[in-house]
Amino acid sequence: MYLLDNPDHYTSHKFKPFHWNSFKKGKIFGLSRVYDYVYRPLELENMSLYDWIRCCERVKIPTNGKNYKPKKNSDSLIDPEMQDYDSETEYDQDTDTKIDTNETEPESQDDANATYQKMTDDTPFPTPAAKKNLPRNIFPFVYGHPLADSHAVELSTEDKRSVPNFIGPGLPRRNKGDHEYYCMTMLVFFKPWRSGKDLKTINESWDECFTTYKFSDRACNIMNNFQLKYECLDARDDFNA
Structure with a gap:
């Protein structure tokens, strides 16, 4: 072709x-x-x-x-x-x-x-x-x-x-690395905002904001797919080890 x-x-x-x-x-x-x-x-x-x-x-x-x-x-x-x-x-x-x-x-x-x-x-x-x-x-x-x-x-x-x-850079992982950074990234992707102040208050941590924010079912599914990719890569590495 x-x-x-x-x-x-x-x-x-x-x-x-x-x-x-x-x-x-x-x-x-x-x-x-x-x-x-x-x-x-x-x-x-x-x-x-x-x-x-x-x-x-x-x-x-x-x-x-x-x-x-x-x-x-x-x-x-x-x-x-x-x-x-x-x-x-x-x-x-x-x-x-x-x-x-x-x-x-x-x-x-x-x-x-x-x-x-x-x-x-x-x-x-x-x-x-x-x-x-x-x-x-x-x-x-x-x-x-x-x-x-x-x-x-x-x-x-x-x-x-x-x-x-x-x-x-690779997207942050849910279960490894800096969890605050992961929470911030997912909020930026899936919570509507115009400035950083729309994402969380000064006194909140990214983890607290991530936990309390109600993500849509579709957003949760996409985040699970992000994680699934890393799990597949881990399984590949374990198999080749």
Whole structure:
């Protein structure tokens, strides 16, 4: 098949590279996918980072009355620091937008943008696109994203969603190593957040927050699959020993 210029690799799923380690060093470099997640649309407020990687893409908003065509920013899937933009600024997570999860959704997108603008510092950010000018499955970033006026978020249909392919250090193990680090990583993946303060309080440990947070059944199943991979590797090593 390969010699006939046909694909030599077939899978039932589409896999999306994700540099998962980019979220944990206090700063987000360039315009990474995690930065897109922090300023995700209000309509996706309760979406976890793991599902964000599966379901969402940053897309360019058409200008000059052109019809919308969903063109993926494929470069952002390969390397967060190799972006097709001029800015290579480091964005400090301390200036992330803060959000009240108990607050009801604002009546209009303009009210929502005004709310977020008050919560940020005096840095001038572009005004997000209006939802009424976008297709049904395209949503604007909240105020604070540096590309909010030119880009938006496309929510994929179920049949087009991907499986995250984690790139970077190995994921922490549940039963070995630093358990606090494991709890932090799983919370970052499966608990919706916009800043670290949304994940736990100052007086809580990561273990306490992990224990008390109610993960969905699906998230628990994915975490069990993470652990199952390590158990298989351990069994292989024991067999070869």
